[in-house]
Amino acid sequence: MSSPSNLHMYVMAAPLLTAFFLNLLGRISRAYVAPMVLGSLTFSSVASLFLMGRVISSGGYSYTVGNWVPPFGIELVVDHLSALMLVLISFVALVASVSALKSVEQELPGKEHLFFTLCLIMISGLMGLVLTADAFNLYVLLEITSITTYGLIAMGKGRAPLASFNYIIMGSIGACFYLLGVGYLYLMTGTLNMADMARILPTIDGGAAVPTALGFILVGLWVKMAFFPLHGWLPNAYSLAPTGAGLIAAPLMTKVTIYLMVRVMFSIFSFDYLFLQNPLVQSGIVWVAAIAIICASGLALAQKDLRRMLTYIIVAEVGYMVGGAWLANSIGMTGAILHIVNDALMTLCLFLAVAAILYRIGSLELDKLQGIFRKMPITMAAFTVGAFAMIGVPPTAGFFSKWYLLLGGIEADQWGYVVALLFSSLVNAVLFFRIIEIGYFFKDGEHHGHEKRHEAPLIMQAPLVISAVALIVIGLGSGPLVEMIIKLALPGGF
């Protein structure tokens, strides 16, 4: 542990403070919105890079807010894993908001400042989530991110408020279950600090209360991350939300919740307790994950709308990561953490492409995408890179994490999970080649006229190309990424 620095506080505070001023100044003139949003997120991104560098060179540290010493005060932990997540969140948010600026301008004219106020609060909430080491603080931050997301989704047209209301009901059930689990742990241990809980839990005879607490916490987080049987809210919420909201929420929300599951599992409970004492539970969850992957992939096949199809792929990917984290070996865990990074980038790339297509064509129905490769060649080239990453074609990023997950599944003898991964890759291949076929080989539909090139504006293309390049760069750089960061980010016990 190195000596604490304040860098992570700056990373988190920049979007939060900007959100308040944005709400005020944005009312005066729309011209303030873009520089403030991009400025604060650029600041966070640069600061988080410095923080990452510091953690790599001299190790992580724990930080006590306001000098209230843990376990009484709230402790923030900056280690390899949370620093990596901070970098991921701030960069994804930055790239996504560049494109969101344009699509919000088109879809919600005059409401830009409100949209981005909510957005920035959500982003700083996500950053707080990855830093906190206090179980109750985590609940509060989880609700901050959720409430802002409810608002963002409800800004959409037509059925969006209904989807948002369903999300509120499901999300509240999830948050309440989490809180209930924390309550049980608090009753047993008398503390809310995760490290303190971990210290006290082995010394007491918890009886049935401790497994109940673990169950409640896991189910609560699974609802929030849309793990398959509990995924009902996600497809509607993300496909009916304003494009900009989907752009920022889809790559980040589910991934951060998976990080939270890993954090809670290993900060509070021990490796032995989770995996070795109840091998049946461990293999059971991997089986549920395998079923989740297969069912969600199957549902994705049935969709006729590009964005809805992507939301079901997100649900399948959640199954990948939950399964990987519960494989109980270091390869699977490495795969799960690497996949958090990769999946965030892949989802970002595909949703950016969707935003660009929607901006120009105005529809995402698969039948209306005929001839789109000639119309928007750069957008579709980037889309293809994202699609290849989802399928798992080397050298894109998606291949490497999937490879780790497969190896982990083989090592753990979880053949159901391995088969599910391969099946899902095949389904993804079918899904994306169908789009490529429609877009490339089919004759132009009547909906968007001639084969004239008509690309999305540069401000939407640039982030898309950047995210596609990032997929290949991260793919080629997975070796160093795993060696320098993720190996050190693995929780104790591996």
Place this chain on the structure above:
Amino acid sequence: MEDLLVLIVAKVNYWAYVILMMIGFYAMIGKRNLVKKLIGMNIFQTAIILMFVSSGVKHGAKIPILNKYEVLEKGVDVAGVVNPLPHVLMLTAIVVSVSVTGVALAILLRIYREYGTLEEDEILEKLGK
């Protein structure tokens, strides 16, 4: 039978919270009216608040407001005051619950303006047309 009675009476606060929680859960999942779902959500959250707060209770204990000078002189008699931490936590949980309810009500207003009803079946019917 007697054991069961003892179990119920000794942990009456936990039974009450479980029953309340089940009522809330049923309303959230089973009811078709959106406002009833929201009320169910509030009952659910209140049940959890009840569980937390009741866990701080001690028999014969007073409220945790102490005289600073007395404490500095004699220390705190832990058995003499209720545990304030769950109450403080639940203040935050109440704030969260109020804000979720506020957002949900605002969204319900928009749904009502759009469809003219808050019955889920009628909304789905209108969507089907």
